[in-house]
Amino acid sequence: METLSPSILTRTIRQRPAESHKGTYGRVTLVGGNANFGGAIIMASAAAVYSGAGLVTTVTDPSNQSSLHARLPEAMFADLGNLHQLRDLVSTADVVVVGPGLGTDESSLMALNATFSAIHAEQTVVIDGSAITLIASHHLTLPAARLVMTPHQMEWQRLSGLAIADQTVTNNQAAVADLKATVVVKSHRTQIYTPNGVYENPLGTPAQATGGMGDTLAGMVGGFLAQFANPTDAVLAAVYSHSAIAEELAATQYVVLPHQIITEIPHFMKTHEAN
Helix, strand or coil: CEECCCHHHHHHCECCCCCCCHHHHCEEEEECCCCCCHHHHHHHHHHHHHCCCCEEEEEECHHHHHHHHHHCCCCEEEECCCHHHHHHHHHCCCEEEECCCCCCCHHHHHHHHHHHHHCCCCCEEEEECHHHHHHHHHCCCCCCCEEEEECEHHHHHHHHCCCHHHCCHHHHHHHHHHHCCEEEEECCCCEEEECCEEEECCCCCHHHCCCCHHHHHHHHHHHHHHHCCCHHHHHHHHHHHHHHHHHHHHCCCCCCCHHHHHHHHHHHHHHCCEC
């Protein structure tokens, strides 16, 4: 297992070429946020935008539209209940992020199935939160695409069948092989299982223990994947950046809030870009 270091940042975050436009930096469609959990998808969407994704569309419950536009005017809105439109938006994205705040009821399941039905092999799909729980509880077939899953340890237990005490590197690797996905197992020392090996994030702080932290990470992973050529490095750099920003904030704060990490992402990326 390899320990991540700051070198993953300059290896991944590139200076933007002068001749570029919003299409250069990828289309990200995010699906989630029912009427009760709108904050989750708004934070994920904001993290994707602030990470530099070129075009971001948020498919969410209509009750979240005003909040989304007030918090994040850069993101476009679509109705989570309009499954035909959802499929169109998912099918034309470069990266799909599904699950933050989606919920686990019947309408959530319909939205997830509609999302999966529209995905094709050339896309990258980040599966987070409620979507992982729905997959585990309904034994859903994963779409044929480049998959990144971002479970916390309890979600990973539901998905893999491994009790938290049994989530060793060896056991996790066997479970990941069955999924054919990159899996980010979030914990005190997050581990990332990739086709190129297993990595551990040495950073992180208890100041991050607050709602929305994982939603923010999922959006960052989506934003990095939309822009940077090496998908494994993009995931690793997003995970490392998320914790590095939090540690910087925690030096002077008792609690670090997800929206504070989001605000700092562009500054952090500028500091660590490679020429």
